[in-house]
Amino acid sequence: MPQLTLVQAINTALAQEMERDDRVLILGEDVGPNGGVFRVTEGLQDKFGKDRVVDTPLDESGIMGSAIGLAIGGMRPIPEIQFEGFLGPAYDQLVNHAARMRTRTRSAITVPMTVRVPVGGGIHAPELHSDSPEAIYTHSPGLKVVMPCTPYDAKGLLLSAIRDPDPVIFFEPKRVYRSYREEVPDEDYTIPIGEAKVVSEGDDITVVTWGAPVFQCLGALDNLPEDVSVELIDLRSIYPLDVDTIVESVKKTGRCVVVHEAPKTAGMGAEISALIQENCFLYLEAPVQRCAGFDTIMPYYKLELEYLPETPRIQNAIEECLAY
Amino acid sequence: MPKKTVYEAKIEYMQILNEEGKLDDKLAKDTLTDEQVVYLYEQMSIGRQYDEIAFKLQRSGRMGTYPQNKGQEANAVGAGLALEKGKDWLIPCYRENAALFMHGLPMHYVLLHWMGDERGNQIPEDCRMTPLSIPIGTHMLHAMGIAWANKLRGEDSVVTTFFGDGATSEGDFHAAMNFASVMQVPVIFYCQNNQWAISVPRESQMNSATVAQKAIAYDMPTIQIDGNDIFATYKATKDAAKRAREGGGPSFIEAVTYRLGDHTTADDARRYRDQAEVDAWKARDPLIRTRIYMEKKGLWSDKHQTELEDRAKRIVDEVAKTAFEIEAPAAADFFDHMFATLPDALARQRDTMRTSSLGLDPDQIGLAARTQRA
Structure with missing residues (x-):
């Protein structure tokens, strides 16, 4: 292959x-x-x-x-x-x-x-x-x-x-x-639109992300103590959103961090937080955290890594959510 | 080095039937037969009656805003006849009702549209057209794309898109013209220059002497015609369609006409234009000159006129009745046509649309209690 x-x-x-x-x-x-x-x-x-x-x-x-x-x-x-x-x-x-x-x-x-x-x-x-x-x-x-x-x-x-x-x-x-x-197989295959992927299974906390930050999240997971078990979800599709996969995971872990590059306010993190609140209210151990781009204009590239949710910031968010 | 001329252009104007009903026999050769003239007159008259009834429906609170086509009917019927029903595409704005009817759109669909019912846009399968387009100038690109598909598939089908003078200020007009020209697709850009974009006169809309000259920048065959002359509207469209079918690419038609009514029923044109101007254009009404021509040729009499008026009333009354008798749309309709297959979350919103817990899992604690109480 x-x-x-x-x-x-x-x-x-x-x-x-x-x-x-x-x-x-x-x-x-x-x-x-x-x-x-x-x-x-x-x-x-x-x-x-x-x-x-x-x-x-x-x-x-x-x-x-x-x-x-x-x-x-x-x-x-x-x-x-x-x-x-x-x-x-x-x-x-x-x-x-x-x-x-x-x-x-x-x-x-x-x-x-x-x-x-x-x-x-x-x-x-x-x-x-x-x-x-x-x-x-x-x-x-x-x-x-x-x-x-x-x-x-x-x-x-x-x-x-x-x-x-x-x-x-x-x-x-x-x-x-x-x-x-x-x-990547040569043959014809499809992945249904609207299905998220569980990149790594875990019990302590759910991290929901998509796009390039999936790799930044994997970096953060590598840096966490070995006894922390993280469930990493790559949405792949933003709409339709695979609510079931998110809800099922958060009901299990009780904690969730949403990571995205886009600005925080009214970003997809807000929608996902609301969905978790609607569907997992009694399961939550901590407020849902959003680790996102800021509500600023995306800076030119000398500062772009300050803006983007890079590995250390994601790691902090996960640790804060776990410590709550 | 002396300067030299690298490009020269001119715009031709074509009128075949003038305001007094006099025909230019040479230009009229191989255009409309007597039967076709009568047919187009009938279509214009039915369209005029349609406007009258639509206006009354709006004024009596039974229909929403409606834009009358009054004064511009020669364009819709001339172009409509020049194009082949079921084969050529019509991509309209909202002042071409008669062309859509001639190409098979059930007449009550347009009323349904203005009554706030999307089923008026549900184009029947055997009709090649898109629904009325309300935002200005956005649909010309769709016409270009459909014509492009026709070309790629080797289909013998011409696409005609209608728009007003104001639309030629929009960026998408130029995008469509440029794409059509570069790709050499079989599309006709038919501009109904009715002198007014709501309250803004043509002179404030553009500083060009003609609208037709805008096509020169895209190296497109272009002509200015009398848009109140059914012979000119027919011939210009027929010529452009022939060119398109023979692989000659896009064409542009500027039809000089006039919006005799308000922009829509929500508008009052007395706020911004002189009655004298309106009166001058009333004398150029396409119905008047066509009738004079038919009478001079012995094709028409007062008896014919009375019969037609009665028939137009009967047809339009029947159409209005049909529109009003259609059962109200189901609320689920606006969900069910969002996608070919409804995503689960959207289906749940549809199924819980009457509840306060939109889209939530009804088994949740609290919600379940509330549902049980209800």
Whole structure:
């Protein structure tokens, strides 16, 4: 079985699905001969031609809006937005049109498309290349939001996303793009959208996270005393959210820390805390802790590690929650 | 080195049937037959009656806000006839009712839409159109994308999108024009320049002499036409559709017309425009000139007119009755069409929507007690 990076796993999944389904096409900025700024679509235009891997004009709203039309017209478009910070110009098309089309037409017209977006900080990128806007789109009914962080999960979730009859935002943590390899089967497999993964089982405390911080959390777990037993949950899907896995774990441990890169206030941590409070009130031994980005503008990269929930801060949060 | 001209452009204006009902026979050749002229007149008249009834329904509190199409009907019917029903796509704004009806949309759907019922957007399977689009200028990209899909699939289908002069200020208008031009897709951009974007006149909307010239930047065939002339609206659309079918890519049509009514029933145009201007445009009403033309050709009489008015009333009354007799939508509808398969948490919200404990597990202590009391 080949050892693949996140970039390679996504590239493989795209190629396999384009081979399988000729309705699938990729459109975006620099996705053609250049293979995308992160090389995720490398080699795909050579393989599938210029009609199926399309370099568009430089206009995110144009990419999103025309992808909606392609989907209505019977194709399975995969628009790529180069960085999450550039979702802004496409926001209207995504949230006000793609997300609403099925409901407003009572399912007469639907928009099956997968929006691929590199996300998050930690790679010394310029301004507006490091944010984590997953909560914004989770708060927009009609969209599914996924953020796998391992090559295996990325392939399986991407295949599910492309085959999903509704619009899916597929966030790719760019910090993990090339930093981690694992075995990824050649064959076709899917991972259902909406299923979290228990990365490590434990009894003392639950840590819920997703995206690149999964690896920071693993680092924190390594630094904890050996007798501390942590249950680490990688959500993989932000919407729909796997509430059952979180609730089941917190009922067992009674303690929970939620870790995310996005700003704390009204981030997904707030929603997860509320869900735990609603579902596990009598099981809690400590208040749910949130270890998140701050309610500030994401700093330029000299200070980005101060902003992001890095291993020491996560470790502190876990220890504080355990000590309560 | 002397400067040289690297690009020159001009905009042509086309009018075939003028305000006095006089036809330019040369331009009219191979356009509308007498039967088609009568048919389009009937469609415009039914549309006008539809507006009247919709207006009354709103005023009597039985329907929400409604935007009248009054004065602009020649565009919807001319374009509607030039395009093939069930094959070509219509991506409308909200002043093209007659085109949608001609392409098979049940007439009560538009009333349902304005009565606040999404089932008015539930486009029947054999109709190739999207529902009315309320936000300005966002739907042109969808038209472009559908046309792109048509091209990729080798489908013989042209997409026409309608919008107003104000929409051409939106960024998405330019995105759609540019994408359509770069990808050379079979789409027609049909601008109903009705002179007003709610209260803002065309002159404040843009500093261009014409709307049509905006297409020149995208190297798109473009024309300005009299939008109150059914021969011109038909011919311009027919020409653009032919070009699109033959692989000639997108076209632009600026149809100069006028919104004779208020923007919507929630608007009062007397606040911002002169009655003299409205009166001048009333004389250019597409129904008036078409009727004069038909009468001169011996196609129409007062008797025909009376019969048509009666028929239009009967049709529209029946449509309104249909819209009102439809049973109220089920509350679960707005859940059930969120996704193809409803996520569990959303299904639970639907199932507990009447309770105060939205989406919670009813077996929880406290909640269970409360449920038992109830």
